[in-house]
Amino acid sequence: MKIGEALKLERKQLNLSQSKMAGNILTKSFYSKVERDICSIRANDLLQILSLHNIDYSSFFKKVENNTNKNHISKIDCDNLLHTAYYQKDLSKITELEKMLNDRNNSELNLDNIRAQIIIIKAAISNTLAQISNDEKQYIKKTIFETDNWTENSLRLFAISMSIFDPNEINSVVKNIIKNTHNINSLKLSNLLCK
Numbered sequence: 001m002k003i004g005e006a007l008k009l010e011r012k013q014l015n016l017s018q019s020k021m022a023g024n025i026l027t028k029s030f031y032s033k034v035e036r037d038i039c040s041i042r043a044n045d046l047l048q049i050l051s052l053h054n055i056d057y058s059s060f061f062k063k064v065e066n067n068t069n070k071n072h073i074s075k076i077d078c079d080n081l082l083h084t085a086y087y088q089k090d091l092s093k094i095t096e097l098e099k100m101l102n103d104r105n106n107s108e109l110n111l112d113n114i115r116a117q118i119i120i121i122k123a124a125i126s127n128t129l130a131q132i133s134n135d136e137k138q139y140i141k142k143t144i145f146e147t148d149n150w151t152e153n154s155l156r157l158f159a160i161s162m163s164i165f166d167p168n169e170i171n172s173v174v175k176n177i178i179k180n181t182h183n184i185n186s187l188k189l190s191n192l193l194c195k
Helices: 003-014 018-022 028-035 043-052 057-066 075-088 091-103 111-125 134-145 152-164 167-180 186-194
Strands: none
Touching (some): 003 018, 003 028, 003 043, 003 057, 018 028, 043 057, 075 152, 091 111, 111 134, 111 152, 134 152, 152 167
8 A cells, every 4th residue: 555545544543634634734626636646745734634633653654564565666656766866966866776776676667867966866866977888878878769758857857967968959959849848848848958
């Protein structure tokens, strides 16, 4: 059982609406997305919600732990770890993700994109972008050039790795992004590419 499912179960047992369950901690809209496993909840917010409704932490996390597929890591988990690692400059998160990918079955994930992000984020955090091997550069470029569905994560990968491209390659990728970006608003797109 995922955290969202466990929260929904607790909410139903308490006979609460989503608004009441979220309290003043989260918006009803965001809480609804957590229950549906669309968004991840911060640990602090989860603990506040559990405390608000006098839900025992231990029994709640046993429900989650007992029903979790330990051989699986979700795309949301990967995205969150990559995002956190990059913006907090935390190499330990990247190491954690690499270990999770090596230890678990992740057939639905785009491992090429994730591995390319790991290479570039590790180099960005440790200020070793210039030391990325030619093979790794080619792997990153290949991953980026093969992207058809541009998401926030694929844009982040491109933005972080722009220094390994020559100007003609950048021009080609930007044209592809503009042509194939439908679900990311222009402000978000420009923010990602300008970081």
